[in-house]
Amino acid sequence: MKSFSSSSFAGQQAEPLDLAHAAVSHNPQALFTDFQWFLYQGQDTVFFTAFSKTSFDQDGLGNLVAEMVALAPQLTHGFTGARPGHPFPKHILDAITSVELVDEFDGYPDKWLGKSQDILEQTDLPLFRVMAAVRRNGPDAQGRASVIQVRSSHALLEGSDSALLTRSQSASHGTMSDKANKLSLGARLKGVLNGGFTAITYIILANLLAPPEKPWGFKTLALKRHRLRLLANKLGVRQRSLLFALVTHALNGEGDEKTMSRKVIGAAYTMLDTKRNDADDDFFRVRALEAKFAVIEDFVDYVRAVDDTVAAIEQKDITKFQVMMNAMFKALRGINRVLPALPGKRFWRFNGGIHVVLTLVPPHRTYGPMTHGMVEPIYCGAWHSATNIVTFCPGREYVTLSFSMETRHLANVHKVEALLDDMERRAVTPRKMPASVACSSS
Known part of the structure; x- marks a missing residue:
C-alpha cells in the first residue's frame, strides 16, 4: 500500500462559502464531483466501527461528532439546508447521534451492520450517523466500555479519510487532481470515448440483464x-x-x-x-x-x-482504468441531467x-x-x-x-x-x- 496524505494540490482559490451556500440551496449535491454524484445516486454507504474504553453519553458523542466534522468538513455537504464548512448546531448533532445501553457486547459489531439506507431517507439531515452502545455495568473483562459506529454515504468518506480521522488528522479534501501533471491529448480523448461508450453500454445491458435483488x-x-x-x-x-x-x-x-x-x-x-x-x-x-x-x-x-x-x-x-471510470461517471451524470429516468434502478444491480x-x-x-x-x-x-x-x-x-x-x-x-x-x-x-x-x- 502506497503512502497517503490529506494534502491537496495547488489550484484555484476555493469558492467563497456564500457562493457554495447559494449553489446547494438549489441542489444539495451541487458541489459533488462526478464520482461523488455516482456513489450518491447508487446509495453507496460505508461504515467504521470499533470498541472503546470510553463510556459515551449523548453529549460526549455529540462532542466527538463536532470534532470529526471539524477535521472532515465534507460531512457538512450534500443535504437540504446544508451550510458547507459551518459547524452543526446542537439540534442537528442530537438528530444524527444515538446512545443505547446494552448488557454485553456479544454479536457486535456484526449485529449492527447493514445497508444503512436510513441515512439517505431524511433529506434535511447530514448524510451520516454516529451511534454508540454502552455497557450498562461498566467495562467488560477486556476493558471495553462501549462500541461506536460511524455510517456515512460513500460520497462523503473514503478509506483514507477514515484512516486520517483515526489518527486525529485532517481529512479535508481540496483539489485532489494534479493540474500540473497533464495527460496527453490522446490518452484523455481515449478515456473520454471509452467512458462514454461504457456508460451507454452499461445502461443498455443493465436494463436488459440486471439480476433481481438477492x-x-x-x-x-x-x-x-x-x-x-x-x-x-x-x-x-x-x-x-x-x-x-x-x-x-x-x-x-x-x-x-x-x-x-x-x-x-x-x-x-x-x-x-x-x-x-x-x-x-x-x-x-x-x-x-x-x-x-x-x-x-x-x-x-x-x-x-x-x-x-x-x-x-x-x-x-494504473491510471488508465480510473481515467475511463471518471469519464463514465461524467457521461452518466450528463445523461441523467437530460434524461432523469436514466440510468434507471436496474443499472445499480448490474456488476458487469x-x-x-x-x-x-x-x-x-x-x-x-x-x-x-x-x-x-x-x-x-x-x-x-x-x-x-x-x-x-x-x-x-x-x-x-x-x-x-x-x-x-x-x-x-x-x-x-x-x-x-x-x-x-x-x-x-x-x-x-x-x-x-x-x-x-x-
Missing part, C-alpha cells in the same frame, strides 16, 4: 497481522496478494460447488496512488484497478498466480461480470483525541447494490475483513481461517521473493 448479509473477521506476515514470507508473495487469494479462494468454494466461477474470478481492487494527474477526480484519492484471477485448486499455486497477476497489473499504467470488489484501506492506527480510548480490532466496510465487497483494514495488531455480499458467499467465510490454518501447517517449497515484494507492506 439475499444479502454482512460479516466481519479479525486476523493477526503477524500470522499474515509470516505466511506471506513463507509463500514468497505480497501480503496484499495473500489477502486477496485467501478470500477469493475460500469464498469460491471447492470442487464442483464453486459459487463465483470455475475458471476465472473477475475482481476489482482499489489502492492509493500519489502520482495524480489532471483527469483525476477532485475529491477521491482512491484508484481502481481490474483483475482476473485464474481459478486453481491448489492454494499455493493460486496465491502465487494472484501475486503475479497483481504485479503485472501494477507494472503497467465482476464477482468481487477487494478494498484495502490505509492502515488505521489510533492516535490523538479523536480515538482516545479506542482499541483494536478496527473494522471498516462498504455496501453497494449487488456488489460483493470485502474490505481489508490493517491496524497495528490486526487486519480486519468486512464482508458485504450475497448470503450464499457468506456461508464460506469460515473457510478463510481454515485455509490460513492449513497453509501454516503445510510444508511449502520456497519461492525466491523479489526485492519489491519483500519490501512491500500490506
